[in-house]
Amino acid sequence: MTETAAARYAGARVQRVEDGRLVTGHGTFVDDIARPGMLHACFVRSPIARARVTHVDVSQALELPGVHAVFLAGDLNPDVKEQWYTSLGRDAGLAWPPLASDEVRFVGDPVALVVAEDRYLAEDATELVEVDYEPLPAIADYREAQTAGVQIHEGYPGNIAGQASGPPPETVEDAFASAPHVVEETVYQQGYAAVPLETRGLVVEWTAGSREMTIWAATQAPHEVRAFCSRLLGLPEHSVRVIMRDTGGGFGQKVVPQREEMCVMLAARRVGGALKWIEDRRENLMAAGQARHEHGTVRMAFDDEGAILAVRLDHVQDVGAYPTPGPVKTAGAVGMFFPGPYRVPRGAWSTTSVFSNTSGRTAYRGPWQFESVAREVLLDIAARRLGIDAIELRRRNLLRGDEMPFTNPSGMPYDHMSPLETFEQALAMLDHEAFRHEQRRAREAGRYLGVGVSAYVEPTTTGMGYYGTEGATIRIEPSGKVNVYVAGGSTGNSIETTVVQLTADALGVDIEDVATIQGDTAVTPFGAGTGGSRSGSMTAGAVAETARVLREKLVALAAHRLEAAEGDIELAHGRARVRGTPSAAVGYAELAELAYFRPEALPPGISAGLEASARYKARSPLLWANATHVCTCEVDVTTGEVTLLRYIVSEDAGPMINPNVVEGQIAGGTVQGIGGALLEHLAHDEDGNPLATTFMDYLLPTTTDVPTIEYGHVEIPGPGPGGYKGVGEGGAIGAPPAVINAVADALSPFGVRITRLPASPAAIVSLLESPN
Template identity: 40%
Template sequence: MSKAEESADVAASVAEQPFIGQRLPRKEDRRFVIGKGRFTDDISVPGMLHAAFVRSPHAHARIRSIDTEAALKLPGVVAVITGRELAEFTSPFVCQQEGAAPMEMDALPVDKARFAGDPVACVVAVDRYVAEDGVDLVEVDWDALPPVLDMHHASDPGVPLVDEKIPSNLHTRETHRYGDIDGAFARADRVVKAEFRSQRLTHVPIETRSVVATWDEGREELTYYGAAQTAHILRTTLADRLGLSENQVRVVSPDVGGGFGLKLPLFREEFTVAAMAMRLKRPIKWVEDRLENLTASNHARDDAVSVEVAVLNDGTVLGVRANLWADFGAYAFYPPSYIINVIGWLLLGAYKIDNYEYTVNVAITNKCPAGTLRAPMAIVTWASDGMMHRVAEELGLDPFELRRKNMLSLDDQPYQSAPGYPYEALTLREGFDETLAKFDIDAFRREQADAAEKGRLIGVGIASVVEPTTYGSAWYKASGDDGSGHEAATVKLEPTGAINVTAGIVGTGQGYETSLAQVVADALGSSPANVDVRLGDTYIAPYGMGSRGSRGAAAGHGVAYLAAMDLREKVLGIGAHLLQRPAESLKIVNDEVVTRSDVGVSVPVREIARIAYNDPTSLPDGMLPGLEAHRTYDPPFMTFSNATHLCQVEVDAETGGVTIVKYRVHEDAGTLINPMIVDGQVHGGVSMGIGQVLLEETRYDEQGMNVSATLADYLMPTMDTVPMIEVEHLETPNPNTPQGIKGMAEGPVQGAVASVALAVQDAVARSGGRLEQLPFTPSRLLGVLRASRSG
């Protein structure tokens, strides 16, 4: 069977299911609408104390001493702890990276603060107000040091070390080569260069970081309530660093007001609160304020990409060399080269390019640590499509024709990219062609020329997105990471016929309570209304890798479907025994096991459940009581989805303002469980991408002070920024995943960053301007336009 036939076969099997593919309203929304959501800050425990943190006012400074005496005398202050004291009963976090020096991070700094906002002491008091007053009374004697702020010069002679246990501020420099890169450049008619620079961003979820930690002295158990995208991994980390066994730690992630990658790691503040709850044997709460969120929560995307493209005069791309830089900030929660390597792996994007070399450079600086932000590789589609536009400009060719010439189609797949990634069932050229068929580019170019004569600048950008969605364990092994890509789920059919589901993924606003119910209901011939989904509690959920990347659909829903199908097999086995029919002649419809041919021959699932639990002697010989299935699933090496984004803009030549006139998305995420939820993911991701291109930026001054520390300075997209977004779906199932699910969530950010940036570049190019640095703010646009006029 060909791969196309396999995809068609998967699509046909999905078509038989009544709920997969339906736009069902989200079950979880009711409790939010009526104000009954339960977030971490809603949790209150008798006797609860509150924490606040003393933070460094310097970007780089030694800690000579910390005097806590005055704070401890303040009525209501219960305890003050420093990094040196915490180190006596906790272990540091050590980030390992193959081939590079490990980076060690204490719960709180012992000797030196490495960025402005670095937490150096914790005050615990009867309420947050007293705790904050106590913070003001802690005296720190600082020895300020020169800050390291420029990643490109972080390792220059005479620059102080940010982490004195590491020999250089250039933590990582490594080169990866694929194919005959030297031969490709030797054969080229021309070498074209291009630059792409992304600014530093942060997450800004509505719900900031927060934790409530309790210690049960009788049972010697720690309970950690907090937004945790990877609850089990967080439990393991807590146990390791606090000297506990995992059965002494429970992590509960209640309703989450936005994760976006921020709520993946165990931050030092949350860990300190947990350690202090154990030490004081009292419950403690800490809720991050917005200033702390903007200055001390992980930042992201401070990346630069330089490319050299070897091309023939007809536009054929022979090879690419790339130089990638990342400013990782002061500490590491992840292997420092991880994210920039993802950009390297994906930089060839939608194009057939066999010869490739990239070098990654990761610098440590005196800025807030960097981490993952939804689509941490957001720059990659702008760079891959942007370099093709730069080639077309140099060769005097139409950029869309040049891109199409080098672009992958379904007929080219399965295809292995130069770095070894398997592309399958991706409709890259097909989606690109469909987008162009619905947008008359020739008519637009005429309109663009007419507008230019009248002093108006309009442009169009089309982005071809390749989105990695699910990383299997084989990928982690190949990339030198000891992580796992597996997921786990348990499905139970209770004696009343009700269905309960739990899994290792954690809901952070994606609608999992609805979409998981749809998948399981289809497998068990029930209704989503009969399926209850509970996530984010390590006492009941099986050990899984959580919600990160875009793995929730293919991995999390895939394993739930497999578990439900295992349970279905048992239900049908009991039904076959009771009805005296072969199991293969039966199916489950509307909570009844029925025959495929004999009308009226059936048995209710509830009766089967009653027998399974309360009358096991009536079960088939050798069958154990109960109706429960546990399943683990390790996805393929890597799965991908794809999309095409089109953005049309107008740039005001007098103010530098950008108006988005049209935005259209052709998304192919394989089998869609709930298209309405997918549309919501597209809308949210596009909005975030627009924010990166036009508005958002975390800036530091020469002393290393964050000067974007309020929402008046760190600008976010609003209703007047985000246009109407048209979404159309292509559904090309992946033949290698359960139900053909690919997943999606981060691709819309990639697509928006690329299409909006390309559209603005297209508009400005008409006046001779060139843009390489995000964000494209009015001041930056005006500067480029003025320079082009005077040049």
């Protein structure tokens, strides 16, 4: 069969199709949804990190005009039927109560749900709910959790939520014992948060007559929300419809429903109508979940030439009181990816996840990112001790393309990448030698410049389990225009544009003639949503599989209509034509008219209509992307202020469907990583009280903090359709160590060693006053 003409849109900088409605204010977010008789929900939250709930009096709240109900744990929690996430499976063992009952376990723990005629009334009514608390000893610092003598959850002695390990320490100890050089540090990363522009929220409408539930959700995975709600309430899955229009950022926080969403689902069935909950910013920073909070003891052994002989990481992470969805699996990834893009012959790792009386750990862009922070920070410290430039140390150890496939010591099967290639491209963009010359001259003038580098590998698009397939439905309408239906979950990652580009190429139509329908579980095929840097490559596969079926039908119809051999039919610009005979052509609209309205004229064996559905199964367990980040900065040694000068990213995410989208994803993650390196800190005091619940205290990077990001691209195809890989999480992985290493390089004349994040002005001044 003749394929379509060469790609016109894949690889092009096509303008995003989403932007028209979004920049003109015509997007539809959850808070834009209004339903007849809709009520509003607000939570009563614990002001204490850990306490026994001895009594709750809701009488005054119920007397307030406009208040319809106040629900407690005894009202909602017994209604839970099943509670588990598709990605983890039924036996994950993390079934948390929707509302706190006997005990609260962090500041912000939801104790009651108030339902009123508007949000203002509901919020006022929360102040009238009287809760008596009996304070209990709390564990605010996760590092003390295993020895504190306080147990946060029954069944978890030592507050250990879970443990995992790779090759045992004895497999590397002889290498450390005999190595000429061993470098060891303990690296600490602070807790910080996803902070999406749009906070969490949903509208849940229960129709008692038909026993159906409709949910408008801010989510990355509408089909997961439907499956979860079905289990939670014991409803048939077809009785739950989830609609996701526009979502203002997710970054992992909105992959699965959390406890508040559970409460609203449960309460909506009791109030018998539509119920809206929109989280405010204080709630989001206090209770929507934390990320990153962890430390690790890192060891590396080197020979006299700087070659890595062995590595070891012993990692501990804070999972808060109620982690969602499953922290131990991600912690294992920290160990498995720790060898990174380097030629590491031997390695060992262990990881421990511990509970604390703080908000629960949630997924956040590159949730295993600590492995890169620990490794890359240690490499710079090692380079200074070995007397080798940090750039040269990496160059001697980075894997080359001709070494693929390569299996790291943890069993990760690297392939289809060349880390040394992205590294050299980034360094060429910088002109490293010129920078070192500038740095020397600046130091002579009393100015302190630094350069930092980080290199990493990132697994994208798993071909295993829940995330391993994706579906699409494509319909050529009677007009000849094209609609493509995919699960969606777009939260700013441009999946609408991506799907339109891919479909236009796959069917040989003009991009203006393609539209996409996403985010409505009633009409879209099942999909795992946005997460794990999977959307581009998986939807590319789904579109390719589905379009193949339609192309075959178009060719058969055209061959019949034009009285030509199928092998002579070409598809381009919405027309089927006979090769070598331009006048012998027929438009898709005419073929659609034949397929839909004249079934008696169809050739034998061809069914009516022009619609197809198919599923794609990923062809590889993992698709590997990699990148190098290079940052230069200047540090004011009096105030501790850090000014970033240049920021360079060379990334291999395979062939780019849309370079604008790829660079936007890199930029977004990089800015988040810069914030995590220098500014953001989800801090708590010694009693577990959150200290950063507004943007006065939780500092985010602005345009004045971030230089123009310079992009380099290496395009090594992966094994899937188009060779596409993922790019969603890499920026947030590579940026923190690159920035920290740049600051440490600037301060190296003072003997400063940075092993704690963030590198705030106060932290830098403290290090300068007392070098470590």
